[in-house]
Amino acid sequence: MRFGIIGAGPIGSIISKKLVKNGHDVKIADARGVERLEGKEFAGTAVRVEDVIKNIEVLIISLPIKALPSIRNIIDQVGEEVIIIDTSNYYPFRDGKIEEIENGMVESVWASNQLGRPIIKAFNNLLAYTLENEGTSEDSSERIAMAVAGNDPSQKQVVMDIVYELGFDAVDSGSLSDSWRQQPGTPAYCTELTKDELTKALKKANKEKAPLLRDKVMERFAELLAEKKGVEFSHNDIVNINREIYNS
Numbered sequence: 001m002r003f004g005i006i007g008a009g010p011i012g013s014i015i016s017k018k019l020v021k022n023g024h025d026v027k028i029a030d031a032r033g034v035e036r037l038e039g040k041e042f043a044g045t046a047v048r049v050e051d052v053i054k055n056i057e058v059l060i061i062s063l064p065i066k067a068l069p070s071i072r073n074i075i076d077q078v079g080e081e082v083i084i085i086d087t088s089n090y091y092p093f094r095d096g097k098i099e100e101i102e103n104g105m106v107e108s109v110w111a112s113n114q115l116g117r118p119i120i121k122a123f124n125n126l127l128a129y130t131l132e133n134e135g136t137s138e139d140s141s142e143r144i145a146m147a148v149a150g151n152d153p154s155q156k157q158v159v160m161d162i163v164y165e166l167g168f169d170a171v172d173s174g175s176l177s178d179s180w181r182q183q184p185g186t187p188a189y190c191t192e193l194t195k196d197e198l199t200k201a202l203k204k205a206n207k208e209k210a211p212l213l214r215d216k217v218m219e220r221f222a223e224l225l226a227e228k229k230g231v232e233f234s235h236n237d238i239v240n241i242n243r244e245i246y247n248s
């Protein structure tokens with residue numbers, strides 16, 4: 001398939017490498033200028049953001065959520081038939097407070113409104129490390145699953161098939177307005193679950209508690225960093241803290 005990616009942070013870059021490895025055609029752009037791609041580790045062809053949207057079937061947007069309004073003029077030119085995937089998550093300490101989300105609007109509904117287009121929410125509930133290193137063949141009983149939400153069933157199926165091909169099971173997590181169930185602070189978020197476990201975790205999510213638990217995890221990481229005097233914790237430590245707090 002023909003993909004465009006906007007954003008060459010860890011997630012955009014890892015997706016680009018996996019797609020190219022699987023034989024897909026990939027173009028990648030930085031929203032703030034092609035020169036910002038220099039020195040970054042991605043696969044595919046580096047292009048200007050104006051060109052990344054041309055002659056593609058799927059556009060993957062992997063930017064900080066606060067940056068989405070800045071690409072509205074580009075998204076306005078994306079062909080109707082192109083499936084748009086958004087990977088973003090909202091962290092107020094990093095993104096600044098977005099009032100509508102603070103007042104209860106589902107993050108991806110806000111994202112879709114900013115872009116002026118329907119989106120499929122995917123690649124948001126696995127850590128970059130998980131996405132890069134923990135995909136497995138389809139016969140593995142421990143295969144990790146990713147949540148995929150969106151309003152168009154056929155677009156969602158295409159995205160679920162891509163996720164499957166890249167090494168993960170996919171769970172249909174409902175419409176975009178259901179996608180709060182895979183936001184930061186929920187049991188489904190970055191906890192490395194199998195398909196059955198993820199299906200249960202999505203049901204267990206609590207909308208009111210999620211922002212509190214999201215912030216509690218950040219506080220726990222800050223405490224641990226202070227205790228360990230800057231020594232970094234492992235990927236397993238991160239997953240275990242997420243599991244403990246998001247299930248509390």
Ligand SMILES: NC(=O)c1ccc[n+]([C@@H]2O[C@H](COP(=O)([O-])OP(=O)(O)OC[C@H]3O[C@@H](n4cnc5c(N)ncnc54)[C@H](OP(=O)(O)O)[C@@H]3O)[C@@H](O)[C@H]2O)c1
Binds near residue numbers: 007062067090123
């Ligand atoms: N990292 C994870 O484990 C993870 C997991 C799942 C989902 N996500 C979500 O996926 C999205 C991408 O995350 P990421 O960690 O891959 O990378 P990121 O640090 O959010 O950066 C992604 C890209 O956005 C660019 N960028 C940063 N600020 C920008 C701005 N104000 N305007 C336009 N472009 C800007 C970056 O360019 P520069 O490098 O030049 O700054 C980079 O190319 C985020 O919304 C994140 O919350 C992350």
